[in-house]
Amino acid sequence: METKLEQVLPQEIEARSFEIITEELGSRKLDEKYAPIVKRVIHTTADFEYVDNLVFSPNVLEHALEALKNKACIVTDTKMAKAGINASAMQKLGVEAYNFISDEDVVQQAKALGSTRSAASMDKAAELNRPLIVAVGNAPTALVRIYELVQEGKWKPELIIGVPVGFVNVVQAKEMILQLPVPYIVAKGRKGGSNVAAAIVNALLYLACGR
Amino acid sequence: METKLEQVLPQEIEARSFEIITEELGSRKLDEKYAPIVKRVIHTTADFEYVDNLVFSPNVLEHALEALKNKACIVTDTKMAKAGINASAMQKLGVEAYNFISDEDVVQQAKALGSTRSAASMDKAAELNRPLIVAVGNAPTALVRIYELVQEGKWKPELIIGVPVGFVNVVQAKEMILQLPVPYIVAKGRKGGSNVAAAIVNALLYLACGR
Numbered sequence: 001m002e003t004k005l006e007q008v009l010p011q012e013i014e015a016r017s018f019e020i021i022t023e024e025l026g027s028r029k030l031d032e033k034y035a036p037i038v039k040r041v042i043h044t045t046a047d048f049e050y051v052d053n054l055v056f057s058p059n060v061l062e063h064a065l066e067a068l069k070n071k072a073c074i075v076t077d078t079k080m081a082k083a084g085i086n087a088s089a090m091q092k093l094g095v096e097a098y099n100f101i102s103d104e105d106v107v108q109q110a111k112a113l114g115s116t117r118s119a120a121s122m123d124k125a126a127e128l129n130r131p132l133i134v135a136v137g138n139a140p141t142a143l144v145r146i147y148e149l150v151q152e153g154k155w156k157p158e159l160i161i162g163v164p165v166g167f168v169n170v171v172q173a174k175e176m177i178l179q180l181p182v183p184y185i186v187a188k189g190r191k192g193g194s195n196v197a198a199a200i201v202n203a204l205l206y207l208a209c210g211r
Numbered sequence: 212m213e214t215k216l217e218q219v220l221p222q223e224i225e226a227r228s229f230e231i232i233t234e235e236l237g238s239r240k241l242d243e244k245y246a247p248i249v250k251r252v253i254h255t256t257a258d259f260e261y262v263d264n265l266v267f268s269p270n271v272l273e274h275a276l277e278a279l280k281n282k283a284c285i286v287t288d289t290k291m292a293k294a295g296i297n298a299s300a301m302q303k304l305g306v307e308a309y310n311f312i313s314d315e316d317v318v319q320q321a322k323a324l325g326s327t328r329s330a331a332s333m334d335k336a337a338e339l340n341r342p343l344i345v346a347v348g349n350a351p352t353a354l355v356r357i358y359e360l361v362q363e364g365k366w367k368p369e370l371i372i373g374v375p376v377g378f379v380n381v382v383q384a385k386e387m388i389l390q391l392p393v394p395y396i397v398a399k400g401r402k403g404g405s406n407v408a409a410a411i412v413n414a415l416l417y418l419a420c421g422r
Contacts, residue, residue, distance in 0.1 A: 003383045005355065010327040013352075013379050020378040046376050046401035047258070080406065083294035116221040141224075144216065165257050167231040168224050172214045190257035195291065195406045 017043050025051070033061055037185070037203040044199035045191075053187045055178070060159065061207070063183040064133065067158035068093055068208040072131040074201060076194075077101065077118045077142040077164075081135055084198025089205035097201075100124045119145035126155035133204075135161040137197030140173035147176040160184040161200050163192030228254050236262070244272055248396070248414040255410035256402075264398045266389070271370065272418070274394040275344065278369035279304055279419040283342040285412055287405075288312065288329045288353040288375075292346055295409025300416035308412075311335045330356035337366035344415075346372040348408030351384035358387040371395040372411050374403030 008016050021039050025048070030038055034056055041050045074090075074097040076082045082099040090097060100106050100121040110120040118139030125134060126149050134157045136142045143162050149155040162177040162184055164170050174186050185200055205211075219227050232250050236259070241249055245267055252261045285301075285308040287293045293310040301308060311317050311332040321331040329350030336345060337360050345368045347353045354373050360366035373388040373395055375381050385397050396411055416422075 003387050005380050005383050008379050010321070010325070010352070013327070017378040043378070044376065045404065046378065046381075078295075080291055080295040080409065084289075084291040084405065110221070114221065116224075141221070165255065167228040167254070167257065168219050169216050170257075172216050176214050193256065193404075193406050194295065195404050198291065 014043075024048070031056075036207060037200055040199045040203040040206075041187075041196055044195050045193075047191070049189075049191060050187065050196075053189050053191060055184075055186050055188055057182075057184045060183040060185055061204075064159045064185075064204050065208050067131055067133055068095055068204060070131060071095055072133050072158050073098060073128070074133045074135060075099065075121075075125040075128075076134075076197060076201075077121065077136045078138045078194045078197075080194035081137045081197040081201075084195060084202070086202050086205060089202065089209055089211060092209040092211075093205065095205070098125075115145070116141040118142040122146050122149065125157075131158050133157065133159040133161065133201070135163075135197040135201050137161075137163050137192060137194035138165065140164045140166065140169045143173035143177055144169070147173070147180060150180050150182055156182060158183065160186075161197055163187040163196045163200065165192040165196075166190060225254075235259070242267075247418060248411055251410045251414040251417075252398075252407055255406050256404075258402070260400075260402060261398065261407075264400050264402060266395075266397050266399055268393075268395045271394040271396055272415075275370045275396075275415050276419050278342055278344055279306055279415060281342060282306055283344050283369045284309060284339070285344045285346060286310065286332075286336040286339075287345075287408060287412075288332065288347045289349045289405045289408075291405035292348045292408040292412075295406060295413075297413050297416060300413065300420050300422060303420040303422075304416065306416070309336075326356070327352040329353040333357050333360065336368075342369050344368065344370040344372065344412070346374075346408040346412050348372075348374050348403060348405035349376065351375045351377065351380045354384035354388055355380070358384070358391060361391050361393055367393060369394065371397075372408055374398040374407045374411065376403040376407075377401060 076099045082097050106120045110117040119141040122145040287310045317331045321328045330352040333356040
């Protein structure tokens with residue numbers, strides 16, 4: 001059996017992928033403003049369910065791009081999400097990404113409070129006391145902690161990317177974020193992931209730096 | 212509206228997730244040997260399609276566990292997949308993970324050959340000349356290069372984890388791996404990802420170290 005490969009130059013693979021995604025979306029109409037984000041998530045997952053899963057708070061794109069232009073930093077709940085963020089796009093914008101999950105103070109606080117390290121890492125992010133975009137691709141406990149911190153008036157992130165994946169409190173944690181008066185991008189339901197979180201951050205970075 | 216959260220202790224979230232996955236699989240029968248791998252991929256993606264997508268070469272589990280016990284190293288095609296591999300499980304087994312995508316020699320070779328950095332990083336992995344498990348979650352071009360290296364007699368990895376995601380040559384590249392006389396775990400179709408690659412590696416690590 002011979003396998004037929006499509007001949008595509010390395011630098012054209014991504015554009016060709018987006019073409020295929022657009023073709024297959026067919027008559028499904030995306031909000032033009034959010035199409036680059038939705039398509040990038042589909043590119044990362046090969047899962048067209050995100051057309052319906054992804055929800056955007058009013059004017060979230062303007063908020064996010066403004067924050068990135070003002071060099072808001074990005075905090076993720078996993079090393080994996082951080083590793084998936086495009087370093088050269090960040091460099092272009094002078095933006096930095098952080099993840100605190102393995103920090104000794106976070107590990108200690110999680111133990112002391114009986115919470116998860118992901119939740120404790122959100123407390124550390126809040127204490128940075130600077131404009132930031134928080135991207136949660138894994139831990140619903142991190143989203144719940146963000147909700148509490150915002151409700152208690154202790155934190156107001158520029159943007160919450162709430163796309164954890166899984167089975168325990170994932171759906172609920174996302175619903176909580178939808179109630180907050182903070183700009184958000186959320187993947188409703190169980191699906192999401194560190195890859196989805198990174199894809200959304202990258203889509204925003206590319207829009208901000210005009211890649 | 213009040214959101215009801217399920218009360219689960221941090222250290223019990225993963226076990227509870229696996230319980231839910233098992234419940235929802237219902238009467239769908241998984242091969243007992245591969246169930247820990249399939250369930251971990253579902254845990255990572257909330258996508259039950261992997262029950263059908265994941266294919267295993269004969270005796271692949273024995274091969275993989277033997278390789279890990281002999282301290283085979285793990286090479287990934289992305290930084291993200293590497294970042295998702297459980298460091299303490301690797302440490303327990305004395306196993307290390309590598310990713311060469313940003314290495315200067317890989318960048319230069321990709322330019323010189325007009326290939327992708329992912330493909331060139333597989334040449335570097337082959338040249339290590341030591342037992343290794345290769346995990347590809349992103350780049351079908353990496354899988355195609357592995358296929359060529361094996362066919363030319365230049366490389367025989369202990370295990371190929373072939374789970375790239377996407378739209379250009381992804382399905383074909385996976386089909387090519389299924390033809391090789393090398394142990395493999397492949398996610399047929401378009402789906403996969405760095406997160407899926409890391410999840411499969413982690414499932415194998417946990418089986419090997421008896422976590």
